[in-house]
Amino acid sequence: MSLDLIEKEILRFLADSEPEVLCIRGKWGVGKTYTWDNLLEKATHNNAVALKKYAYVTLFGLNSLEDLRFSIFENTNSGAELTQAATIESFSSMIQQAADAGRRSRNLIELTASVFNRKGVTDALAKVGFLNVRNQLICIDDLERAGKGLEVRDVLGLISFLRVKRDCKIVLLLNDEQIGEGKAEFWKQVEKVADTILHFELNPSEASSIAFGTHQSDIRTIVEPLLHILKITNIRIIKKIQLGAVHLTDILAGQDEDVVKQALTAFVLSKWAVLDPDNAPPTAYIRSYNEFASALKASNGKEAPVDKFADLLASYPYNSTDELDDVIIAGAEAGYFNETLLTERAAFISARRKKTEGGEEFSRVWKDMYHGSLATSDEDFLDALFKSAVQEAALITPLNINSSIKLLREFGRTEMADKLIEAYIHAKSDESLEFFDLRHHHFSADETVDDNLKTAFQEKFDSFVDDRKPLDVLKSIAQRQGWSEADVALLAKQTPSDFETMFEALQGNEVRWGIDSVGSIGNSGKPGAEAIRKASIEALRRIAQKSPIRARKIARFGVSLDEAIATSESDGI
Structure with a gap:
């Protein structure tokens, strides 16, 4: 059903005062609640809502009909605050209205308070308050997430009661993917209660329009067409991709436009893979994806295995994974980017392109x-x-x-x-x-x-042949708190004297970060790590021997003078 038709039906529902039950069903994240809230606010602003009281209720965590009745009562707003979240002021107003409408129940409440505890008062208040729930608009969300003590048939029974006996209009928002067992029976019950059932299923263009709104930006210009190619319609996923894309472009500020576009292309695809694993290709697939190799599989005359993602990615501007893409994918998986490595890779790719x-x-x-x-x-x-x-x-x-x-x-x-x-x-x-x-x-x-x-x-x-200066490599490791195989290979060639000179050349945070990083490399078990461990410990021993205060400084790094001497003697340094 198109978004235009859905909006027209919701606005009709809001403008009519006749009691009615509207069910809006759709997958998680497609924008059911967002669209309902947006249209309710729009209709309220245009004075196009027939009923003047409204309650939004989520069934998440509610375990009984009493909980549900009280939740409807306490979340009811009216007047200028119709579309606002309930507050202590609105709740107090509803209590006053309930007291006025149910003044005859005052003796019951006083008797309950004297005989029972505070919970008894609350229960009585809930009953009295619910007497005032009539001629109002109610939105019930998250039916599939209700507590175990709250049965679907009981909720639907209450909805029917509110429609028939209390002249209410109720909209029921359903995530039909999460209904679980007994789907057929569930829908039979819903169809008996609902006057209208809307299937909320947007196309990619409608979904991105809702997610981005009216705001135009360079990021939207790049990202939105990519979302359309991948046919992403989950608004919550689009919002998360949008947020990550903004952060990514902030990190890459000043980089070439083509490099930023490449980074965003890789991010949209890989973040979708992380957020929607049931529909998107796995990140491992993306890393090894090679458009040209996929095309060649059919050229050798052999029947290629079915690849359900090949056709999708063939139309997406991503043909294989390079060094920048790899960092982007890792960031999408981790939920954050290694900013230093990301900017290094971006600059490297930019230089390569030039x-x-x-x-x-x-x-x-x-x-x-x-x-x-x-x-x-x-x-x-x-x-x-x-x-x-x-x-x-x-x-x-x-x-x-x-x-x-x-x-x-x-x-x-x-x-x-x-x-x-x-x-x-x-x-x-x-x-x-x-x-x-x-x-x-x-x-x-x-x-x-x-x-x-x-x-x-x-x-x-x-x-x-690595012609980099070892000190520059050590400083780089200290700054980014990470290293490559080439870094390890170069440092493994350094003598204790070389490390002594490098350590003494470090300044500020480089000292701790650099020595800690070298220690981590030395204990990593990588090829060359043992040579680094021996040479660096001997270098620290030599520095410690130069003065008592230097020895105390070296001790902060977990290397005692005696330990260093023992290590150097046993290794024959």
Whole structure:
């Protein structure tokens, strides 16, 4: 049912004073409560609500009909505060009205107060108060979350009573995904009570319009079309994505527009995966997703396994995961971003993009000549693929270059495949050590890596030369409280004298953060960690020996002078 029709029916319901029960059903988070509240406020502002008293009641945590009756009474507002949450003032007003309407019950209350306890007074007050619930509008939410002591049939019975005997209009908001067992019987009962049942099911455009409202922004311009592609209609999920997108763009303020757009594209997809695991692809799938490899699975003549997410992501502007995407996905999973690492990766991707003009030809060849045309000849496609891959090698992920190399080889272009490997390694010559470790790239379990590409990566890994200054690396580790394999490999080559010089060059927070980080690396069990542990402890021992106060400072880091001496002697330093 379209949002326009739903809104018209709700506004009709509000404007009519005749007793009626309206049921609005739909999935969790699609905007049932939001839309009802918004339209009620709008109608109230336009003086288009027939009844002048209103109560919003959630059944979450209510365990009896007495609880429900009292909740309706205590949450009733009227007049200018009709759409506002109940307050102590509105509750006091309702008590006064109940007292006026039920003055004959005063003796009952006084007798109860004298014989029983305070709870007896409350129960009596609830009964008297409920006498005043009539000719009013009531919204009952969260029926599926009612306590175990509150049966659905009892709630529906009370709703029917309020409609027939108290001339009330009741709207019932239902999350029909959470009804559980006995759905058929449940709906039979609802249909007996409800005069009208609306199925609240929005399309992506309607959902995003509700979530974003009338506010326009650069973030909305980028994010909203992505939500439409993924067909996300859950407004609560959209709101959370929107909030995360704002935080992400704040972190990336000052970065290139294309990099921010890439980050938002990865975030929308991965945050959806975290928030809606029943409908979205898992984050592990996103990490290993390779649009071009997916296309190749059908080209070898074998029947590819069914991939229910492939068609969805084929239309989404995300073809594989690079270093920036990886940090974004990790942030979506954790609920927060590693801001230092995120800005580092963003700057790195930006610098990489600037090496290649345009940077879109490789993707265009795949999208237009492979996916988007049946008329393109094999020769034209393969030639264009090779040319664009060589031209934009600095921008292409290992997953995508592997797919291209395998395709060239499969169709007899072996020489081109080998030349592409050579061009790719050259274009990536200034990458970090981790880049040339294929374990760091998210190849799917069924995707093989071209043998020659694997060999080229291993050779580059084995011959890698790290020309960074060790002190700069140590300061970077201290600042971001994290390290890479390349950082560990470089620090493992440092002598005790090198560490002594570096430790004494640290200033301020760098001192504790740097020494603590080196200690953590030394105890991590990683390759090279033991060498770092020995050299760093000896360096601290040497510094401690220079003066009593320095020895006391070193003791703060959990390294005593005696322990350091024993360690250095046993290790033969």
